[in-house]
Amino acid sequence: MxxxxxxxxxxxxxxxxxxxxxxxxxxxxxxxxxxxxxxxxxxxxxxxxxxxxxxxxxxxxxxxxxxxxxxxxxxxxxxxxxxxxxxxxxxxxxxxxxxxxxxxxxxxxxxxxxxxxxxxxxxxxxxxxxxxxxxxxxxxxxxxxxxxxxxxxxxxxxxxxxxxxxxxxxxxxxxxxxxxxxxxxxxxxxxxxxxxxxxxxxxxxxxxxxxxxxxxxxxxxxxxxxxxxxxxxxxxxxxxxxxxEPKNAFTADFIGDGNIFDALMIHDQHVSILGTDFECVDTGFGENNPVDVIIRPEDVELVSPEKGTIEGIVKSVIFKGVHYEMDVDAHNYHWLVHSTKMVPEGTPVGILVDPFNIQVMHKPSRPDEEAANHA
Amino acid sequence: MRRRWLAAPFLLWSAAFIIIPIFMIIWFALTDQSGSFTWSNILEMGLADNIKALALALLLSIAATLICLVIAYPIAMILAGKKNGRNTMIAMLFILPMWMNFLLRTMAWQTLLEKNGVINTILRVLHLPAVTIINTPGAVILGMVYNFLPFMILPLYTVLSKIDREITYSARDLGAGPFQTFVKITLPLSKPGMISGITMVFVPALTTFVITDLLGGGKVQLIGNTIEQEFIQGSSWHVGSGLSLILMIFVFISMVLVAKYDPQSTGTAIGGRP
Incomplete structure (x- = not known):
């Protein structure tokens, strides 16, 4: 840890x-x-x-x-x-x-x-x-x-x-x-x-x-x-x-590490991240509405390519003591992944996220709600 | 260590202009015209006129120092409290006169204070009674305060601006009112500045003869004037040196006394103590 x-x-x-x-x-x-x-x-x-x-x-x-x-x-x-x-x-x-x-x-x-x-x-x-x-x-x-x-x-x-x-x-x-x-x-x-x-x-x-x-x-x-x-x-x-449960991109970004996405809420419990449909548990964000999504690095699961929701490739691995920090390039987004299991650099992987771990947030209505270093 | 020779010019300078002159004063003080040893030059200080001149010098310089302290402290506090930039303007107002020659500044006061000077002319125009300030001890104190005030303000300003605002905030936070905070925190913490300021005002004031000459008009005789006359008006270098020696001892004693009230004595008062 x-x-x-x-x-x-x-x-x-x-x-x-x-x-x-x-x-x-x-x-x-x-x-x-x-x-x-x-x-x-x-x-x-x-x-x-x-x-x-x-x-x-x-x-x-x-x-x-x-x-x-x-x-x-x-x-x-x-x-x-x-x-x-x-x-x-x-x-x-x-x-x-x-x-x-x-x-x-x-x-x-x-x-x-x-x-x-x-x-x-x-x-x-x-x-x-x-x-x-x-x-x-x-x-x-x-x-x-x-x-x-x-x-x-x-x-x-x-x-x-x-x-x-x-x-x-x-x-x-x-x-x-x-x-x-x-x-x-x-x-x-x-x-x-x-x-x-x-x-x-x-x-x-x-x-x-x-x-x-x-x-x-x-x-x-x-x-x-x-x-x-x-x-x-x-x-x-x-x-x-x-x-x-960060309420906006600023809080999500300021507290801890995270992958923050510009996403689209298709309808309740379905959100489109990087053009791919992910299941989530959030409701009440309307239909086809732009939202922000945060996924914590420890909530990203790396599986074999065919089992994942989207596919990517491991770009770098850093040993951090208790866990490995990996950079996975999937759909032109660099996913930050924390895992105790190491996946070697260059390996094609599938990315899987538990619906419960996808946190959907309203788009910022004011500049102060935006992430400080939004990708 | 190998570069010790770089200090040679300084050592030479010190020897030529500080150490040798001091020994010359001691030598002159302890000899008579024929060059034989005597205490008589030193004992000259015991003459009633000289004691009076020394006592008056002490009195006026102490008064001038205290007045400087009272005027300078609030000014230094205002300066230290201002944000950078805004205070340069105010600081300039105090530093500007220092760019002018000391004698000129004092002579300007002479013109102001004279019997038919600027101040009395204005008073006369306003049909107010004329004032006699020139040639009184009061005029001498005025001259001292005017000339030496910056030397009190600057060390006070330096030490006050180093006191963090958070320290005084802490005192307020712990229940002290503004006055208690000043007495218990600001004042004690500014002691080193006060001591430097007192030294830098008191010593030149005690030994001055120019201010007395110009604003005292020969009616106010301080020990500095007596010594000056011994040297310049050709009376006796031996007596002048003897009196100078005594005055130096007085300065030294007062500095030791001032330093005694400095708990974390930094040696500012008696200069360069390690």
């Missing part, structure tokens, strides 16, 4: 415990522009209490701006933000019951680790004993006991980011906002920290709103994922929903 598939499997195995009723944060038709650039376009979203919600999208999709609006560092041009039912759109950042972990290292470098963590408590005039107790507990939570007297410049990137998390959670916010906090870390550390964050969330029982452009990170950690592009929501759903 690739690390990505591993992430998917892990995401599927997270037990969900979402109270379905309570909306802790509600964004109502929020718009924000910088100059001529519309960063958020009539954006509405609610976040449930205790949820791990991830805002996922390419850079420039508006996710960081959204987080800054929640933190109080940007004011929306239009729309309101409700927190616990109260309008906080114009509330100063220091008055909000949420804390942010920024992408960059933002530790106060003239203060020790303990002073950094205690900053919020000192502002609130907590007693010395309480500060000590909470600081120690926060250090313990992030696994850095004994670091209290260190100075920030003696910490590694991962340690600094954990202290930043400790500095935020020590204030017991109702919501923790995380702006790509792991992006500066190397792969191994990033994966460790992903599990740490999930554990932290379980222990603290608070809402996490997490911003990332890394789909694997999103699939691993989230209860819900909000896929964003060009300031609009493309899809909201659980990690499996997003992966298995």
């Amino acid at each position: 690739s690390s990505f598939e591993h992430a998917v499997v892990f995401a599927l195995s997270i037990p969900y415990n979402i109270p379905m009723s309570y909306k802790l944060i509600e964004l109502q038709s929020v718009s924000k522009s910088f100059g001529d650039l519309k960063v958020l376009d009539n954006f509405s979203l609610y976040v449930r209490e205790n949820e791990f919600l991830t805002l996922l999208g390419p850079s420039g999709c508006g996710k960081t701006t959204l987080l800054r609006i929640l933190g109080g560092f940007e004011t929306p041009d239009e729309g309101r933000i409700l927190f616990d039912g109260v309008d906080i759109t114009d509330l100063a950042p220091n008055k909000r019951q949420l804390n942010t972990v920024f992408q960059k290292d933002t530790l106060f470098y003239h203060m020790s680790v303990a002073e950094n963590i205690a900053f919020g408590l000192r502002i609130r005039h907590a007693s010395k004993a309480l500060i000590k107790e909470k600081t120690d507990y926060a250090l313990h939570l992030v696994g850095l006991d004994g670091f209290a007297d260190r100075m920030p410049d003696s910490l590694s990137g991962g340690q600094a980011q954990r202290i930043a998390i400790a500095r935020a959670i020590v204030n017991e916010p109702k919501v923790l906002l995380l702006d790509e906090p792991l992006s500066a870390l190397d792969l191994k550390l990033r994966q460790d920290m992903q599990y740490e964050l999930i554990r932290l969330k379980e222990e603290l029982g608070i809402t996490f709103i997490y911003v990332t452009h890394d789909q694997e990170e999103a699939l691993t950690m989230s209860d819900s994922i909000v896929v964003m592009n060009a300031g609009r929501i493309q899809q909201i759903g659980t990690p499996e929903d997003i992966y298995n």
Whole structure:
């Protein structure tokens, strides 16, 4: 299994415990522009209490701006933000019951680790004993006991980011906002920290709103994922929903690998891909209607030429550890195929796809719904 | 290592224009006209007039430094807060006067402040009472502040623009108001800039004689003027050197004092400490 598939499997195995009723944060038709650039376009979203919600999208999709609006560092041009039912759109950042972990290292470098963590408590005039107790507990939570007297410049990137998390959670916010906090870390550390964050969330029982452009990170950690592009929501759903049932070409293309086709819906349960009739399970897309279709590489089955729906030839094979990645040329389309069975280069093959694994999507109605690198 | 000889011109320069002159000052300071050893030049500082000149110099230069700090800090903050491009214009407004000669700038103030100068002429036209600024300690402080302000702004601007906006955001995020954020985060983080600025304003202000000459009109006598007179008006190079030596010690002491308040001392104040 690739690390990505591993992430998917892990995401599927997270037990969900979402109270379905309570909306802790509600964004109502929020718009924000910088100059001529519309960063958020009539954006509405609610976040449930205790949820791990991830805002996922390419850079420039508006996710960081959204987080800054929640933190109080940007004011929306239009729309309101409700927190616990109260309008906080114009509330100063220091008055909000949420804390942010920024992408960059933002530790106060003239203060020790303990002073950094205690900053919020000192502002609130907590007693010395309480500060000590909470600081120690926060250090313990992030696994850095004994670091209290260190100075920030003696910490590694991962340690600094954990202290930043400790500095935020020590204030017991109702919501923790995380702006790509792991992006500066190397792969191994990033994966460790992903599990740490999930554990932290379980222990603290608070809402996490997490911003990332890394789909694997999103699939691993989230209860819900909000896929964003060009300031609009493309899809909201659980990690499996997003992966298995992408609603448009953008989501399909952004999450995981996929073969995306310009196709024609002949009628219910029949779609024409590359001029060949494929059986599918989708209905309600009309008759002879242009649609987009995505087939995941692991759902493409290679059989002997006469048994396949269409015929092709294997162009290249790359060994990826758990599986082989093959490029199959069929009807002038380069199919990306993942399989544990290797088919040598140059072999004629037939392509077979289970009807259940053909995902039909409406054609994009706006440019932001299109695949970023549509073939 | 093999290219060490490339440093030779610099070493030669340092020897000729820094090290040898300092030893000459020490030699002059510790000898009399006939060349024999004496403490009398140093002890000249003990004369009432000289003590008064030194005390006034300290007072005026400290005042000028503090005024510079108070004016420069908000300017540096505004400059550092502006997006690139827009601030070049504002920065130019402060740098532009520096392209003009220091003496000319000071003489311009003389013309402005004179009894029948520009300011008083305008006041008279407006039927307002004339002001006497020229030839007062106030005029000298004004001259110091005007001439040395850029040297306070620039190091402050440099250090403030290096403080990430996210750091102040973090403080706000953790519950600090704008004022608390300034006192607990921005101010302490800008300390190295303040120390550089204080050094770069205080030292030239303490030793100046040109500003006093032009704006003090001989009525304000600072230690710099006393030393200048010893050298130029031919009184005695020996006494001038003795007083210079004492002044250097004062500068050194003040720098050590300033550096003491710099927790992560980078040696900016007393120069080039490793």
